[in-house]
Amino acid sequence: MRKKIKIGLTILLSAMLVFSIAGCSDKKESLKKVRIAEVTRSIFYAPQYVAIEKGFFKDEGLDVTLTTTPGGDKTMTALISNGADVALVGSETSIYVYAQGSSDPVINFAQLTQTDGTFLVSRDKIDNFNWDMLKGTTFLGQRKGGMPQMVGEFVLKNHGIDPHKDLNLIQNIDFANVANAFASGTGDFVQLFEPTASIFEKEGKGHIVASFGKESGHVPYTTFMAKQSYMKKNKDTVEKFTRAIYKAQQWVDSHSAAETAKVIAPFFENTDLGLIETVVDRYKAQGSFATDPILDEDEWNNLQNIMNEAGELPKQIDHSTLVNTSIAEKVIKK
Structure with missing residues (x-):
């Protein structure tokens, strides 16, 4: 009798498991x-x-x-x-x-x-940064026509800087390689996304001096x-x-x-x-x-x-x- 009850419970549990799996499958498919x-x-x-x-x-x-x-x-x-x-x-x-x-x-x-989600990163530590410090420097920007670069130029112009005359502007490097180029020694300033900007600061490869997001508005x-x-x-x-x-x-x-x-x-x-x-x-x-x-x-x-x-x-x-x-x-x- 106990054996029959045990077999019955096994069948019942198996059936419940099948229906449960089927239910989950149906839910996923839906x-x-x-x-x-x-x-x-x-x-x-x-x-x-x-x-x-x-x-x-x-x-x-x-x-x-x-x-x-x-x-x-x-x-x-x-x-x-x-x-x-x-x-x-x-x-x-x-x-x-x-x-x-x-x-x-x-x-x-x-x-x-x-x-904007980018930050201005300087190779050297600057305690009292102002945007005029960019004039005459090499600026490693983002891809032409992309939002990071357009916002970057917009902010620079708002601070009286012509990115094509007052800077040595480099923007022919692929997005994925901009950070590596700066880390390898290219540029005095670079426009970077997070977490790269914070990683560079932590490793001493650069220092965040300004936020393009704060400067450009909504x-x-x-x-x-x-x-x-x-x-x-x-x-x-x-x-x-x-x-x-x-x-x-x-x-x-x-x-x-x-x-x-x-x-x-x-x-x-x-x-x-x-x-x-x-x-x-x-x-x-x-x-x-x-x-x-x-x-x-x-x-x-x-x-x-x-x-x-x-x-x-x-x-x-x-x-x-x-x-x-x-x-x-x-x-x-x-």
Whole structure:
């Protein structure tokens, strides 16, 4: 009798396990897949990683896959060729695509960062830095036409420095090799992202003397965007995606840099946790992380002013043409 009961329990438990596995499988299959292409892997994008690690996307019924496609051109190519559903890249790329006469424009629907994310790093330690110190020096800048370089030139001009006359401006080095070039001895000053800027400071290779983010004001530096056709066919998905990002933005805003660092650490396995915290704290302090996904008209106009100042604006484009704020507004109201 006991043997029969034992066999019966075994069968029951096996059946429960099968149904449990099937249930999990069904749940996973029911999740809507969304492919994200990010322009680079950066602590600057902390809220995105929080949305993944805290399960905010899954809570919305989304199964996201994240791929790093280095460079704005590669990221936009992935989006346009249907290699990705959503791109995280600078808003200037959507302007470039539209200016080329695209029949399916790329629409900005959720802003992630609202300032430039680069810092001015000096080879020598400077206690009382002022921007005039750059005149006559060799400045290692970023790629021509990219947001870092355009913001850099915008800030320099605001301080009375003509980057093409007052400096020996070097900007023919690939984004991935700029830091290595400076570390090898090229340039007196360099424009760097984190965590490289802080790593250089820690190792004595350079010293952070100014923030381009503080100097340039609010600008849609990195935004989630998708093709207009995708957004029309996947309205619910885009709304759920935006809601997950908003939850993450609010989470980062209301939690300490140390807590955020611990959550996003899996995305930066080779970076010291203390350094991640330092970088998150620096970006939080200067308001780089947007606290909501709305890309407003003032920010859009500031972006075009910066592009125009750099001679890279193909034509003035209305905010309503390439920006959709209705989804973000709806998400925030709910």
